[in-house]
Amino acid sequence: MHYLNKILLGDCEEVLKGIPENSVDLIVTSPPYADQRQQTYGGICPTKYVAWFLPKVDQFYRVLKPTGTFVLNIKERVVSGERHTYVIELILEMRRRGWLWTEEFMWHKKNSYPGKWPNRFRDNWERLLQFNKQKKFQMHQEEVMVPVGTWAKHRLVNLSDTDKIRDESRVGSGFGKNVSNWVGRRKVYPNNVIHMATESSNQNHSAVFPVALPTWFIKLFTSPGDTVLDPFMGSGSTAIAALKLGRNYIGVDINKQYVDLANQRINNSQTRLPGVGERGKRYPVKGQKEGVHSETY
Amino acid sequence: MHYLNKILLGDCEEVLKGIPENSVDLIVTSPPYADQRQQTYGGICPTKYVAWFLPKVDQFYRVLKPTGTFVLNIKERVVSGERHTYVIELILEMRRRGWLWTEEFMWHKKNSYPGKWPNRFRDNWERLLQFNKQKKFQMHQEEVMVPVGTWAKHRLVNLSDTDKIRDESRVGSGFGKNVSNWVGRRKVYPNNVIHMATESSNQNHSAVFPVALPTWFIKLFTSPGDTVLDPFMGSGSTAIAALKLGRNYIGVDINKQYVDLANQRINNSQTRLPGVGERGKRYPVKGQKEGVHSETY
DNA sequence: GTTCCGCATGAATCGATAG
DNA sequence: ACTATCGATTCATGCGGAA
Numbered sequence: 256m257h258y259l260n261k262i263l264l265g266d267c268e269e270v271l272k273g274i275p276e277n278s279v280d281l282i283v284t285s286p287p288y289a290d291q292r293q294q295t296y297g298g299i300c301p302t303k304y305v306a307w308f309l310p311k312v313d314q315f316y317r318v319l320k321p322t323g324t325f326v327l328n329i330k331e332r333v334v335s336g337e338r339h340t341y342v343i344e345l346i347l348e349m350r351r352r353g354w355l356w357t358e359e360f361m362w363h364k365k366n367s368y369p370g371k372w373p374n375r376f377r378d379n380w381e382r383l384l385q386f387n388k389q390k391k392f393q394m395h396q397e398e399v400m401v402p403v404g405t406w407a408k409h410r411l412v413n414l415s416d417t418d419k420i421r422d423e424s425r426v427g428s429g430f431g432k433n434v435s436n437w438v439g440r441r442k443v444y445p446n447n448v449i450h451m452a453t454e455s456s457n458q459n460h461s462a463v464f465p466v467a468l469p470t471w472f473i474k475l476f477t478s479p480g481d482t483v484l485d486p487f488m489g490s491g492s493t494a495i496a497a498l499k500l501g502r503n504y505i506g507v508d509i510n511k512q513y514v515d516l517a518n519q520r521i522n523n524s525q526t527r528l529p530g531v532g533e534r535g536k537r538y539p540v541k542g543q544k545e546g547v548h549s550e551t552y
Numbered sequence: 553m554h555y556l557n558k559i560l561l562g563d564c565e566e567v568l569k570g571i572p573e574n575s576v577d578l579i580v581t582s583p584p585y586a587d588q589r590q591q592t593y594g595g596i597c598p599t600k601y602v603a604w605f606l607p608k609v610d611q612f613y614r615v616l617k618p619t620g621t622f623v624l625n626i627k628e629r630v631v632s633g634e635r636h637t638y639v640i641e642l643i644l645e646m647r648r649r650g651w652l653w654t655e656e657f658m659w660h661k662k663n664s665y666p667g668k669w670p671n672r673f674r675d676n677w678e679r680l681l682q683f684n685k686q687k688k689f690q691m692h693q694e695e696v697m698v699p700v701g702t703w704a705k706h707r708l709v710n711l712s713d714t715d716k717i718r719d720e721s722r723v724g725s726g727f728g729k730n731v732s733n734w735v736g737r738r739k740v741y742p743n744n745v746i747h748m749a750t751e752s753s754n755q756n757h758s759a760v761f762p763v764a765l766p767t768w769f770i771k772l773f774t775s776p777g778d779t780v781l782d783p784f785m786g787s788g789s790t791a792i793a794a795l796k797l798g799r800n801y802i803g804v805d806i807n808k809q810y811v812d813l814a815n816q817r818i819n820n821s822q823t824r825l826p827g828v829g830e831r832g833k834r835y836p837v838k839g840q841k842e843g844v845h846s847e848t849y
Numbered sequence: 850g851t852t853c854c855g856c857a858t859g860a861a862t863c864g865a866t867a868g
Numbered sequence: 869a870c871t872a873t874c875g876a877t878t879c880a881t882g883c884g885g886a887a
Contacts, residue, residue, distance in 0.1 A: 287860080336863090338656060357672070359635060367879085369861085371741060374863090376744050447677065448677050452882090740879065
C-alpha cells in the first residue's frame with residue numbers, strides 16, 4: 256500500500272499504471288478544462304479534449320472497484336459564440352467504453368466570474384457527472400441528509416456567512432452557535448442540485464474546487480477506510496476532505512508546484528487542530544461549511 | 553396574419569408548414585419527454601426520440617427569424633439505471649443541421665416531485681437549451697435584471713417592516729442601517745441559473761411549465777409586438793405569458809383537450825382583469841410572481 | 850458579543866488591435 | 869483570413885478590522 260495517502264507527481268495516465276486494478280472506491284476530480292489553466296497545465300485544445308482525456312479515463316476504469324463511483328466535475332467553454340460539444344461527446348465515448356452515465360448533478364456556483372457580454376449572462380453552474388461500472392454501487396444517502404428547508408432558512412439567513420464560519424471554528428465541535436440547533440432537527444434527503452461557492456478569495460491558494468464538494472461525495476459514495484482517488488489533485492481539496500473523513504487518498508498531479516502546495520495544505524489542515532491526523536475522527540476545517548447543500552444556499 | 557393569437561390543432565410538424573418562413577421571433581416550448589405523458593401524447597420511445605424530433609425542429613428553423621431564438625426545455629429520463637443520451641444526441645444532430653447551441657440555462661425546480669430511490673436522489677433541475685440561427689440575435693438583458701444579491705439576502709430579510717420604514721424616514725444623512733442603499737435598490741444582470749418553482753396548481757395538464765418561465769424568456773428575447781411560438785402548447789402557459797407582455801402568440805397542440813384547456817386558461821387570464829384583452833398593455837396575472845429569478849439564494 | 854463596511858479576487862467572454 | 873494578445877466589463881464571497 257505504498258501508494259496510499261500520498262500525492263504522486265506525474266501524468267495520471269502513466270502513474271495510475273502502477274496502481275492495482277479494482278482498488279479504488281471513489282474517483283472525484285476536476286480536470287483542467289479545455290484551454291483553461293494554460294500556465295500550469297498547458298491548456299488542451301477543445302477539439303482534442305476527448306482524445307486527450309479518454310486514455311486517462313481507461314485507467315480510471317481499471318483501478319476503480321466494480322461498486323465504485325467516478326465523479327467528474329467539468330464544464331464546456333464558449334467557443335466562437337457557442338457552447339462547445341466536447342463534454343457531451345466525452346459522455347458518449349465513455350459509454351462506448353463501458354461506463355454507465357448514472358446521473359448528472361448540478362453544481363450551482365454561487366459566486367461565478369463577473370463580467371458582461373452582449374449575448375450571454377454569467378455562467379453560474381457546472382456539471383458533476385456521475386459514472387459507474389455497474390448499476391449497483393456503494394451509496395449512503397443518509398450520510399448527506401440536510402436539515403429541512405424552512406427552519407434552516409430562518410435561522411441562518413440573518414447571520415452573515417462570515418459570522419457563521421467564525422463561530423463554527425471557534426466552537427470546534429463542527430457546530431457553530433445557532434447551528435447547534437440542528438441537532439435533533441428533522442432532516443431530509445438532498446437532491447441533485449448542489450449549492451456551493453468556490454473558494455476563490457482564499458489568499459494562498461485559489462482552489463476553485465471547494466473542500467465541501469469532495470466532502471459531500473466522499474460521505475455519499477464511500478465508507479471509512481475506503482480509498483479516494485483524485486488524478487488531477489491541484490491544490491489538494493480532495494485529499495483534505497478524505498483525511499478529515501477517515502478515508503485513504505491517492506493524489507496525482509503533473510505539476511510539482513501543485514504537489515508541494517497540496518502537501519502543505521494537507522499538513523496545515525491536520526496540525527492546525529488538536530489530535531492530529533488520527534484516522535476515523537472528524538475535525539472541523541477552517542472555512543468548511545456544514546450544510547452548504549441545504550436550502551439556505 | 554390569420555394564424556396569430558390562436559391555438560392550432562394538429563401535429564406541429566404539419567401545422568407549421570402553413571406558417572411563412574422567418575416570421576417568428578421566439579420559440580419556447582417544453583415538448584413531451586421520451587416515454588412521458590403516454591396517455592396524452594402517446595409517448596415516444598427514447599431510442600426513437602431524436603428521429604421523432606428532428607423533422608419538427610427543421611420546421612422551427614424555417615419559421616424562425618434569423619435574429620430569433622429557440623428555447624427548448626427538456627430533460628433526459630432514466631432508463632435502466634442510466635441517464636439516457638437522447639438529449640445530448642439531439643444537440644449534436646441539431647448542430648449538424650445548422651443550429652447554433654448558444655447556451656444551456658439551468659432551471660432549478662425548487663419544488664420537485666417527491667420520492668426516494670436506492671441509487672439516486674430527486675431530480676431538481678432541467679435543461680433550458682438555447683439555440684440560434686446566427687451569432688447575433690435579439691436580446692434585451694436589462695429587461696430581466698434582478699436586485700443585487702446582498703440586498704435581498706441580509707438586509708431585507710432580518711429587518712421587520714417597521715424597522716425599514718423607521719430607518720428610511722430617518723435617513724437624510726444617508727446612514728440609517730444603510731437602508732439608503734435599498735432605495736432605488738441596485739439591480740444586476742442575472743446569470744444562467746433560473747430558480748423557479750413548478751406550477752403546483754392542479755391544472756389538468758401534467759407538464760408543469762410555470763408561466764414565469766416563458767415570461768422570462770419572452771422579456772429577454774423579444775420586443776412588444778413580436779411573435780412567440782410554442783409548438784407543444786399544452787395548457788397554454790406560453791400564450792398567457794405572451795399576451796400579458798403584449799406579444800403575439802402562435803400555439804400548436806396535437807391534443808384537442810389541451811387546446812380547449814389552453815383557450816380556457818387564456819380567456820380566464822384576460823377576463824379576470826379589467827380592461828380586457830387590449831394588446832400592448834400589461835396586466836398582473838394571478839399567481840404570477842415577480843422576481844422569481846432573483847435571490848432568495 | 851454582534852453587526853457592518855471595505856477590499857481583494859476569481860475554471861470568463863467579447864471585440865479590437867496587431868503580427 | 870487566421871491566430872495571439874489585451875483591455876473592459878462585472879459581482880458574490882471571505883476576510884479583517886471597526887462601530
